[in-house]
Amino acid sequence: xxxxxxxxxxxxxxxxxxxxxxxxxxxxxxxxxxxxxxxxxxxxxxxxxxxxxxxxxxxxxxxxxxxxxxxxxxxxxxxxxxxxxxxxxxxxxxxxxxxxxxxxxxxxxxxxxxxxxxxxxxxxxxxxxxxxxxxxxxxxxxxxxxxxxxxxxxxxxxxxxxxxxxxxxxxxxxxxxxxxxxxxxxxxxxxxxxxxxxxxxxxxxxxxxxxxxxxxxxxxxxxxxxxxxxxxxxxxxxxxxxxxxxxxxxxxxxxxxxxxxxxxxxxxxxxxxxxxxxxxxxxxxxxxxxx
Amino acid sequence: xxxxxxxxxxxxxxxxxxxxxxxxxxxxxxxxxxxxxxxxxxxxxxxxxxxxxxxxxxxxxxxxxxxxxxxxxxxxxxxxxxxxxxxxxxxxxxxxxxxxxxxxxxxxxxxxxxxxxxxxxxxxxxxxxxxxxxxxxxxxxxxxxxxxxxxxxxxxxxxxxxxxxxxxxxxxxxxxxxxxxxxxxxxxxxxxxxxxxxxxxxxxxxxxxxxxxxxxxxxxxxxxxxxxxxxxxxxxxxxxxxxxxxxxxxxxxxxxxxxxxxxxxxxxxxxxxxxxxxxxxxxxxxxxxxxxxxxxxxxxxxxxxxxxxxxxxxxxxx
Ligand SMILES: Nc1ncnc2c1ncn2[C@@H]1O[C@H](COP(=O)(O)OP(=O)(O)OP(=O)(O)O)[C@@H](O)[C@H]1O
Ligand SMILES: [Mg+2]
Numbered sequence: 001x002x003x004x005x006x007x008x009x010x011x012x013x014x015x016x017x018x019x020x021x022x023x024x025x026x027x028x029x030x031x032x033x034x035x036x037x038x039x040x041x042x043x044x045x046x047x048x049x050x051x052x053x054x055x056x057x058x059x060x061x062x063x064x065x066x067x068x069x070x071x072x073x074x075x076x077x078x079x080x081x082x083x084x085x086x087x088x089x090x091x092x093x094x095x096x097x098x099x100x101x102x103x104x105x106x107x108x109x110x111x112x113x114x115x116x117x118x119x120x121x122x123x124x125x126x127x128x129x130x131x132x133x134x135x136x137x138x139x140x141x142x143x144x145x146x147x148x149x150x151x152x153x154x155x156x157x158x159x160x161x162x163x164x165x166x167x168x169x170x171x172x173x174x175x176x177x178x179x180x181x182x183x184x185x186x187x188x189x190x191x192x193x194x195x196x197x198x199x200x201x202x203x204x205x206x207x208x209x210x211x212x213x214x215x216x217x218x219x220x221x222x223x224x225x226x227x228x229x230x231x232x233x234x235x236x237x238x239x240x241x242x243x244x245x246x247x248x249x250x251x252x253x254x255x256x257x258x259x260x261x262x263x264x265x266x267x268x269x270x271x272x273x274x275x276x277x278x279x280x281x282x283x284x285x286x287x288x289x290x291x
Numbered sequence: 292x293x294x295x296x297x298x299x300x301x302x303x304x305x306x307x308x309x310x311x312x313x314x315x316x317x318x319x320x321x322x323x324x325x326x327x328x329x330x331x332x333x334x335x336x337x338x339x340x341x342x343x344x345x346x347x348x349x350x351x352x353x354x355x356x357x358x359x360x361x362x363x364x365x366x367x368x369x370x371x372x373x374x375x376x377x378x379x380x381x382x383x384x385x386x387x388x389x390x391x392x393x394x395x396x397x398x399x400x401x402x403x404x405x406x407x408x409x410x411x412x413x414x415x416x417x418x419x420x421x422x423x424x425x426x427x428x429x430x431x432x433x434x435x436x437x438x439x440x441x442x443x444x445x446x447x448x449x450x451x452x453x454x455x456x457x458x459x460x461x462x463x464x465x466x467x468x469x470x471x472x473x474x475x476x477x478x479x480x481x482x483x484x485x486x487x488x489x490x491x492x493x494x495x496x497x498x499x500x501x502x503x504x505x506x507x508x509x510x511x512x513x514x515x516x517x518x519x520x521x522x523x524x525x526x527x528x529x530x531x532x533x534x535x536x537x538x539x540x541x542x543x544x545x546x547x548x549x550x551x552x553x554x555x556x557x558x559x560x561x562x563x564x565x566x567x568x569x570x571x572x573x574x575x576x577x578x579x580x581x582x583x584x585x586x587x588x589x590x591x592x593x594x595x596x597x598x599x600x601x602x603x604x605x606x607x608x609x
Contacts, residue, residue, distance in 0.1 A: 087466050110472025120467040124485045124565050134471040136481070139592040142585065167565040183471060193470075 010275025011235060012255040018055055018242075019254060026058040028102060029065075029191065029223045030084055035096035036248075037079050039089065050076035051248040053096070057223060057240075064191075064223035068234035070280060071244025071252075072287050077227045079249075081193050084225065085114050100191065110134055113184035113222075117196040119176045121168035127153065128164040130179050134187040152182040157212060174205040181213070185220055192217075192224045199229065210236060210264040231280050235273060236264050243280065246287055253283070328352060350535045358535040366524060366536070372547055375520040378434065379506045382441025383499055390446045391491065394453025398487070399479055404454055411454075414447025423509060437509040437520075444505045445498055452494035456487035489563045496555045503548055 007014045021031045035053045040046045053076075057067055069077050082090035083098050086108040091098075098105045100112065121130050128149050129136075135145035150160045156178040158164075168176055177197055184192060198206045210233060217224055228234050234241050235257055243253040257276065260267050267273055303309075311319070334343040335351035346354070362368050397404040397411075422443055423436075430436040460483055468478040510522025521540055528536040564571030 085466075085470055087469065108466070108469035110470065112470065114466070114470040116463060116467065118463065120463050122464065122467075122482060122486070124488075124563070133468075133473075133481070137471065137473045137477050139585075139589045141589040141593060142582070169565065187472065 009255075009279045010272035010277075011258045012241070012276035012279065013257075014279075015254045015256065017254075018251045020054055021056040024056045024058045026060065028056050028099065029059045030057040030225075031055070031097075031099045032080070032083075033097040033099070035080075035083065035093045035098055037076070037083065037090060038094040041094055048248040049079045051250055053080065053250055055242065055251050055254070059101075059223075063218070063221050065239045066217060066224045066237055067226065068238035068241045069225065069227045069244065070229075070231060070234050070241060070284065071249060072246055072284060072291065073229075075244045075247050076249030077244060078195055081114075081195050081225055081227055084191065085112050085193050087114075110137075110187050111189055112191045112193060113187055113189035114193040115177070115180050115184055115195070115197040117199045119168065119173065119180070119200075121171075121176050121179055123168055126165045126167055127158070127171070127179055130168065131183045131186060133183055148186060152186045155216065156182045157208075158182075173200050174202075174209065177201065177209065178212075181216070185216055188220055189222055192220075192222045194224065194226045196227050196229065198233070206230075206233070207264045213237065214260070231277050231284070232268050232273075235276050235280070236260050236267050241280070243283060246291055252287075255280075347534070350538065355535045355538050358533075359539060362536055362539050368543070371519055371521050371524050372543070375503075375506055375510065375522065376547070376551075378437045378509075378520065379441055379499070379502050382438040382506075383445055383502050385438070385442045386446040386449050387495065389442075390449030391453045394450040394491075395457055395479070395484060395487075397450065398454040398457025399483065404458075407450070411447050411451045414443075415451060417443070417447070419444055419505065419508065423512060426509075427512070437506065440509045441502050441506055445502050448498055449495060452498075453487070453491050456490035456494070457483055459490065460486045489559070489566055492559055492562070496552065496559065499555070500548060500552065503544075503551075 006016045021028060021033060032053045032055050035050065036048065037050050038046055038048045057065060069080065071077055079090050083093055084100065084105065085091075086105045091105060091107070122133065125133065128146060131152055132140075132145040132149040135148065140148075150164060153160050153164055158175060158178055163171070163175070168179070171179065181197070198209050201209060214237065224237075226234070226237060228237075237260075238255075238257050239259065241255040241257060242251050243255070244250070245252045255276075331349070332352050335346070335349055336342065339346050342351075393407070397407050419440075423440055426436040426440045426443070430439050464482050464486060465478055468482045473481065506520070507522035507525070510520040511526045521544065525537055525540055528534075528540075558573060560567040560569055561571055561573035562577075564574055
């Protein structure tokens, strides 16, 4: 291989190559084996969004890993995420295999919770009803699920007394994303998929949400796939960062990141944090200019 | 000074889409009615020969309103209004009961939609004047033909509007429901239908107004002596040359329509508080009536899954 050996850059370690399913010993939570997705295959406007994507996320005992995906716009990040979720039209892949816990993905399910970038609260349901929607689908008795729902509303930093019976249109963007995260986490999914969940939030709210997410993630112990355009966000949150190439996307580099030791705001001033951020930023700038 | 006041007034009145207070809105409406009445009075005042518009074309307001008690007592206005309303309501309710489930199914499953679209196409373009005699052939002279006429006139519209409303619900809500573990049936009943319901309701509310117009047509055809209803009354007055009565009925119909529409608007507000604010009385009522059914399902289907935690013991907000 002509690739350079593993390289330490600030908080990050750039692996010499993206690990393949064969070389990881621990059980696999998610694995992609040579996955290609071509939209509108066979038609005049066919478009290959991702090509030959291979990676593996292992099942770290006792706690899931936090995976961040970075890459130029349009490189296929959402495509990868929605393939894991089993949502159409990304699912099924044109070729290759998408496996979750060793099983091929056949469709969406609550074991893979998803938080979308745009607000997808159900407009006709109150905050409490939104948060307990998944439990209602499981036919959990009303009293029990309302109690759990209130607990999660509280955990998300919302006010149980005043906010629980509001409708989504009465909430700010940050509050809506809190609701969206709560209704996903309340189901204790094995895998949490987040597609730029904080993309529409102002910087300060964003930092608060990052801290909150880290706290809750430790509690639920799930594997998180987190797509973002913010490199700082990725380095702060991620245990591992996947860097994607231009379209048709593949995974270019895999970085292992030291766990953050303090809050987002403090972390983002430390030199070793910034070193990793600048390394990734240079890479992405180069990719964007090579489009 | 004066011009600046005028300026301000003009700016205030001509601001694009500035909301008006309820009182002002009603005041403006009343002003319009008064203006029309004045116009009516002006062109029909004086002795019969000297009027701008002759009494045979348009009787004066005084002449018209003086007939009201006759219309009310001798011609049983309320009974006729109720007869007409009953026909529209039954026919329209049938159209809703058939059209909405079919429309929702078509909206959820494009194959069903493709299959039904020729029928919907025909139904929406059917010439009503030709349907009416057909209904009489099929259902005879009684009440049935009028009820079925309303049904046939509106069912295709109800179906296609319901289908459209379901198809217009953004796909991201379906994705969200699926990733929260909803089954297909749950996605339809808990997400698609409730999100489309306000649109369907609005469409039906408008259509009810149209159906109210259609029924006049059906009632104006007399085969047996039964009939009754506003349309039939108009027919009689026309034959006897009672212009005043006809004008009165023309004025009564919008009033009835207004009352019904306000009632429907109230129901709409109470059903969909997320769109219209308020406390959503009817929505709560619907949810409360569903509780026993829901509890039953919990009893039958719910198993505490291993992965779901019971409520933790850490301090909880009250
Ligand atoms: N349903 C679709 N049909 C056709 N092409 C699609 C579809 N969805 C995405 N694409 C194309 O596939 C490519 C990758 O899309 P994707 O949404 O995965 O990118 P992304 O990395 O998430 O971009 P962004 O960062 O802007 O969200 C894009 O060029 C897009 O135009
Ligand atoms: Mg995207």
